[in-house]
Amino acid sequence: GNSVTQMEGPVTLSEEAFLTINCTYTATGYPSLFWYVQYPGEGLQLLLKATKADDKGSNKGFEATYRKETTSFHLEKGSVQVSDSAVYFCALTPSGGNTPLVFGKGTRLSVIA
Amino acid sequence: DTGVSQNPRHKITKRGQNVTFRCDPISEHNRLYWYRQTLGQGPEFLTYFQNEAQLEKSRLLSDRFSAERPKGSFSTLEIQRTEQGDSAMYLCASSSQGGKDNEQFFGPGTRLTVL
Numbered sequence: 001g002n003s004v005t006q007m008e009g010p011v012t013l014s015e016e017a018f019l020t021i022n023c024t025y026t027a028t029g030y031p032s033l034f035w036y037v038q039y040p041g042e043g044l045q046l047l048l049k050a051t052k053a054d055d056k057g058s059n060k061g062f063e064a065t066y067r068k069e070t071t072s073f074h075l076e077k078g079s080v081q082v083s084d085s086a087v088y089f090c091a092l093t094p095s096g097g098n099t100p101l102v103f104g105k106g107t108r109l110s111v112i113a
Numbered sequence: 114d115t116g117v118s119q120n121p122r123h124k125i126t127k128r129g130q131n132v133t134f135r136c137d138p139i140s141e142h143n144r145l146y147w148y149r150q151t152l153g154q155g156p157e158f159l160t161y162f163q164n165e166a167q168l169e170k171s172r173l174l175s176d177r178f179s180a181e182r183p184k185g186s187f188s189t190l191e192i193q194r195t196e197q198g199d200s201a202m203y204l205c206a207s208s209s210q211g212g213k214d215n216e217q218f219f220g221p222g223t224r225l226t227v228l
């Protein structure tokens with residue numbers, strides 16, 4: 001079946017540190033891949049996405065590259081800020097189109113000043 | 114447009130009672146999704162609609178759950194004879210079928226607590 005596995009949290013970093021949150025997936029066909037973010041007290045927001053192999057999604061200094069050979073979509077940011085503290089979810093839609101998302105369990109990130 | 118809205122934001126009920134939640138999607142979106150999120154987990158798909166047609170239901174959606182979208186606009190999710198295991202955040206999302214590569218916009222959720 002379709003599934004997403006992401007690194008367990010919580011992750012605690014100092015401001016300006018480098019961030020990597022690992023995400024790997026299992027899917028049939030050619031999934032689209034997403035990172036969603038949930039800030040404290042707010043709803044889920046799309047952070048970035050990639051719809052085919054080797055695509056790089058980017059937004060707000062975050063990046064993730066769709067790696068078909070390793071079935072991965074790791075989230076990275078070069079210098080985190082306190083305002084990046086949130087829960088990050090990796091997700092996929094199995095075969096494109098507007099179909100239901102399959103989410104990982106989420107990784108909580110805390111950035112301290 | 115104010116985005117996806119959900120009501121109520123919080124609901125506390127006693128075991129065995131029925132509850133109903135409402136979701137108002139972004140007005141031009143024809144797809145509407147329901148997800149459930151429990152503490153420490155990612156959202157899990159429950160069901161989704163295209164216009165008024167219910168296209169898919171998850172195995173998570175037991176017989177006690179029913180969802181409708183009667184006129185292809187707002188949707189309701191009803192849970193009958195609630196159980197403590199139903200306590201969760203219920204999320205609604207919407208998307209445009211012809212839109213940008215599956216981007217789903219989420220509402221703030223309804224948090225259900227079953228005592």
